Amino acid sequence: MNEGILIQEIEFDTDVAEGEDINAPGRFELSSTDDASKKLLRDHLRKTLSHRSELDTASSQARTKGQQLDFEETLANPAYRYPPREYFVLTDAGKPVFISRSEDDEHDSTTATIGIIQALISVFLDDHDKLRCINAGGTRITFLLRSPLYYVCVSAWGEPESVTRSHLEYLHLQILSIVTATQLRRIFERRTNFDLRRLLNGAETFLKSILGRLEFDLAMSMSSLGCLKLDPNVRKKIAESMVPPAKSKDILYVVMIVNDRVVALVRPRKHSIHPADIHILLNTIHSPSIYNSPASASWIPVCLPKFNPAGFMNAYISFMRKDGVASSTATTPAIELAPVVQGNSPDTTPTLSRKQISDDIDEAGIVLVCISGGGDLEGVRAWSDGVLKKLRQDGTLGSLVNAYISGQTEYSVSELGIPGLRHFVYKSRAQVQITYPTFEDPYDGEDQKRRLMTLYQLVYDGIHAKSGQEGTLKLQYIRTETEAVMGWITQPFELYIVLSPLLPKSAAVGAANAVARWVKKEEARLFLRDAPVF
Numbered sequence: 028m029n030e031g032i033l034i035q036e037i038e039f040d041t042d043v044a045e046g047e048d049i050n051a052p053g054r055f056e057l058s059s060t061d062d063a064s065k066k067l068l069r070d071h072l073r074k075t076l077s078h079r080s081e082l083d084t085a086s087s088q089a090r091t092k093g094q095q096l097d098f099e100e101t102l103a104n105p106a107y108r109y110p111p112r113e114y115f116v117l118t119d120a121g122k123p124v125f126i127s128r129s130e131d132d133e134h135d136s137t138t139a140t141i142g143i144i145q146a147l148i149s150v151f152l153d154d155h156d157k158l159r160c161i162n163a164g165g166t167r168i169t170f171l172l173r174s175p176l177y178y179v180c181v182s183a184w185g186e187p188e189s190v191t192r193s194h195l196e197y198l199h200l201q202i203l204s205i206v207t208a209t210q211l212r213r214i215f216e217r218r219t220n221f222d223l224r225r226l227l228n229g230a231e232t233f234l235k236s237i238l239g240r241l242e243f244d245l246a247m248s249m250s251s252l253g254c255l256k257l258d259p260n261v262r263k264k265i266a267e268s269m270v271p272p273a274k275s276k277d278i279l280y281v282v283m284i285v286n287d288r289v290v291a292l293v294r295p296r297k298h299s300i301h302p303a304d305i306h307i308l309l310n311t312i313h314s315p316s317i318y319n320s321p322a323s324a325s326w327i328p329v330c331l332p333k334f335n336p337a338g339f340m341n342a343y344i345s346f347m348r349k350d351g352v353a354s355s356t357a358t359t360p361a362i363e364l365a366p367v368v369q370g371n372s373p374d375t376t377p378t379l380s381r382k383q384i385s386d387d388i389d390e391a392g393i394v395l396v397c398i399s400g401g402g403d404l405e406g407v408r409a410w411s412d413g414v415l416k417k418l419r420q421d422g423t424l425g426s427l428v429n430a431y432i433s434g435q436t437e438y439s440v441s442e443l444g445i446p447g448l449r450h451f452v453y454k455s456r457a458q459v460q461i462t463y464p465t466f467e468d469p470y471d472g473e474d475q476k477r478r479l480m481t482l483y484q485l486v487y488d489g490i491h492a493k494s495g496q497e498g499t500l501k502l503q504y505i506r507t508e509t510e511a512v513m514g515w516i517t518q519p520f521e522l523y524i525v526l527s528p529l530l531p532k533s534a535a536v537g538a539a540n541a542v543a544r545w546v547k548k549e550e551a552r553l554f555l556r557d558a559p560v561f
Contacts, residue, residue, distance in 0.1 A: 186481050255285050283396075295560065308329065445541050501517075
């Protein structure tokens with residue numbers, strides 16, 4: 028039996044990696060005369076963690092009884108709710124690697140912060156212990172140790188600990204996509220005080236980009252993949268065109284992406300791909316240095332950490348540029364768009380100028396990515412270019428662009444016709460993919476969207492017990508003054524819905540069932556299913 032398209036779930040390790048020495052070499056050492064100070068600091072921190080454990084237990088009991096959550100001031104006050112998160116990456120010798128703060132911030136303040144972080148981590152490492160987080164009022168400081176690197180996030184958003192921990196894990200994976208785990212280990216075995224910033228020079232854009240994605244990307248938050256809504260026949264034709272020839276031994280994965288969402292994915296018969304690797308790949312190819320390049324195609328070396336953290340592969344990235352679309356030469360034929368029908372009249376066909384079409388092509392961001400593990404770069408390039416040429420000539424690419432331009436790749440929650448339903452997220456557990464409607468009033472602003480993201484994360488964390496809760500849940504319901512959120516997990520799917528707070532719980536259950544029925548009816552358009560293998 029073939030494996031699924033995607034590896035099930037992203038389970039981030041909450042502690043140091045397996046086989047990793049907790050006594051990391053070169054870490055900051057406190058003087059032996061400071062034993063009393065270390066003990067005092069350690070005891071104080073443990074009291075903080077114990078206090079948090081009591082709060083989590085009380086919160087869990089309140090949710091079990093179905094009581095309305097009493098949100099802290101940081102969640103209730105819109106003006107204070109979402110100060111920018113701060114992220115720090117440093118080596119186990121205390122050398123800064125990446126800091127999300129603006130470069131205009133005072134250098135002395137940053138240096139002092141790095142020193143405090145290193146001292147806190149060292150206090151626990153000296154005791155063969157691990158520091159997970161510190162709670163200070165409405166602020167949580169989360170730590171992730173991946174020797175030889177330490178990762179820290181400071182957040183006052185009110186999200187669960189598991190959320191910021193997954194952010195730090197993604198930062199680690201993004202760094203490993205640039206410098207492999209093997210390279211990191213060898214470098215720091217030779218020089219424990221090596222300044223990694225020299226090796227990562229120019230990579231800050233990748234790290235800042237993935238942090239921006241993590242702020243609003245529901246697929247990353249829910250350990251899954253977001254796919255483009257598309258006619259299944261068009262998707263099938265695209266996927267079949269992407270299957271490499273049998274004689275090609277170098278190609279590992281082929282992915283087509285539109286507007287940052289996956290259209291089709293082709294893989295070897297015996298290899299699935301991890302969602303985290305897809306997100307790292309999406310972030311890499313959409314970084315400004317690559318996406319805004321005038322070149323229509325690029326080769327880049329990339330490490331997919333969940334596939335093989337020890338080595339690089341070659342990624343051939345082909346962008347569907349408007350210059351290529353507008354061309355009518357034999358090598359790059361123009362895309363012919365099918366008529367866009369509006370209203371009930373089949374004769375209603377709006378006229379689109381070539382400039383409008385070209386602009387929409389660039390906005391759609393159509394990308395074909397071919398991951399190769401061998402050295403036949405010219406063969407892979409020629410095959411990839413041939414795939415795009417074939418899709419242009421047979422009109423399939425035109426159907427894809429037409430679907431994007433006409434809005435068929437998006438849907439609104441109003442299309443479901445469910446009273447009181449404001450938004451939802453549906454995750455197919457078998458496919459490891461999610462779908463959700465566009466963000467509309469009252470969640471169309473950035474602050475409102477952040478609020479909604481935090482609510483989803485709270486329910487998702489509670490159901491999966493990702494932050495140390497006693498056990499998982501099948502159903503969770505919370506209510507604020509402005510909305511009610513319900514999470515429901517079953518064998519085939521997970522569902523998270525947002526409704527008016529005035530609706531009774533029985534209505535929420537009815538709405539959840541209605542959403543599940545609608546997704547079941549539309550799943551051929553919403554998800555990648557039965558993708559071809561080679």
